[in-house]
Amino acid sequence: xxxxxxxxxxxxxxxxxxxxxxxxLFAVFGLFPLSFSLYLAFQSWEPTSGLEAMSFVGFDxxxxxxQDAWFWKSLGNTGWLALASGLPQHLVAxxxxxxxxxxxxxxxxxxVGAYFLPYxxxxxxxxxxxxxxxxxxxGLVNLGLASLREWPLIGALMPQAPIDWLGRPExxxxxxxxxxxxxxxxxxxxxxxxxxxxxxxxxxxxATMDGAGRWQxxxxxxxxxxxxxxxxxxxxxxxxxLQLFEEPFILTGGRGGSxxxxxxxxxxxxxxxxxxNDFGAASAMSWLMFLMVxxxxxxxxxxxxxxxxxx
Numbered sequence: 621x622x623x624x625x626x627x628x629x630x631x632x633x634x635x636x637x638x639x640x641x642x643x644x645l646f647a648v649f650g651l652f653p654l655s656f657s658l659y660l661a662f663q664s665w666e667p668t669s670g671l672e673a674m675s676f677v678g679f680d681x682x683x684x685x686x687q688d689a690w691f692w693k694s695l696g697n698t699g700w701l702a703l704a705s706g707l708p709q710h711l712v713a714x715x716x717x718x719x720x721x722x723x724x725x726x727x728x729x730x731x732v733g734a735y736f737l738p739y740x741x742x743x744x745x746x747x748x749x750x751x752x753x754x755x756x757x758x759g760l761v762n763l764g765l766a767s768l769r770e771w772p773l774i775g776a777l778m779p780q781a782p783i784d785w786l787g788r789p790e791x792x793x794x795x796x797x798x799x800x801x802x803x804x805x806x807x808x809x810x811x812x813x814x815x816x817x818x819x820x821x822x823x824x825x826x827a828t829m830d831g832a833g834r835w836q837x838x839x840x841x842x843x844x845x846x847x848x849x850x851x852x853x854x855x856x857x858x859x860x861x862l863q864l865f866e867e868p869f870i871l872t873g874g875r876g877g878s879x880x881x882x883x884x885x886x887x888x889x890x891x892x893x894x895x896x897n898d899f900g901a902a903s904a905m906s907w908l909m910f911l912m913v914x915x916x917x918x919x920x921x922x923x924x925x926x927x928x929x930x931x
Contacts, residue, residue: 657906662678662900666899684901691888694883697793698884705801706860710854718838735805735809738806751786796871814849815846827840874887874891890902
């Protein structure tokens with residue numbers, strides 16, 4: 621009986637062969653789409669006409685994007701949502717992570733899992749749930765506000781009629797921001813909890829012996845130690861906020877809602893390509909958005925850079 625022939629790789633070529641599956645997949649599903657998108661940004665093309673219908677237009681697509689009022693409106697909506705949902709995430713996640721870290725021992729994993737659950741929940745399920753919660757006539761949010769109207773002091777500040785959260789332009793963005801905040805605050809709590817566990821307990825013990833209170837320990841020990849993780853979390857929030865798509869798309873039916881108040885730049889890119897069949901303009905807008913993400917990421921890096929650091 622003949623034994624099967626065993627293939628042996630030369631140590632010189634083995635790393636390349638082992639890495640080849642990733643390289644091939646990245647080239648097909650990553651590098652090629654990026655390159656083709658950059659090529660399309662300089663072309664006028666309607667996909668239903670075939671590849672031979674492409675025509676070179678230079679920077680016309682970029683010029684059109686910079687003069688398009690709807691593109692700037694979508695950028696404004698995106699910036700508003702990114703700021704209104706991203707900043708509160710960290711302002712809440714940091715003290716909440718500190719509270720969980722210092723107050724829970726045995727039940728910590730369960731509490732963290734409860735906060736992390738919205739992050740791994742289906743976006744469609746979340747959108748359907750919040751569509752019911754924000755319903756004008758039967759939503760729990762309006763029912764809760766109605767119950768507050770009966771309180772003597774708070775009732776005067778509450779609206780006297782049910783709020784049309786998803787129908788009026790001024791209410792769409794706050795509703796979306798609440799959903800994004802609710803979904804991603806638990807993710808940031810997990811990040812900060814992981815960072816808190818790396819801080820040596822000796823620092824807190826020494827600070828306690830020196831008479832430092834909890835606020836002083838939080839200010840002079842916890843926050844400086846969390847700075848690298850805060851930088852990481854804020855960077856993710858900036859990138860994720862500028863790429864916001866799923867929540868407003870499902871909540872507004874893919875159209876951006878009344879007066880396009882919930883139309884983010886990602887939704888507008890999608891509509892420009894698949895509703896208006898202008899892939900060239902959509903590609904140009906996507907690369908402009910890439911430059912904005914890169915610029916804001918660089919500014920975030922500058923903001924968190926230690927004082928006196930060069931470069």
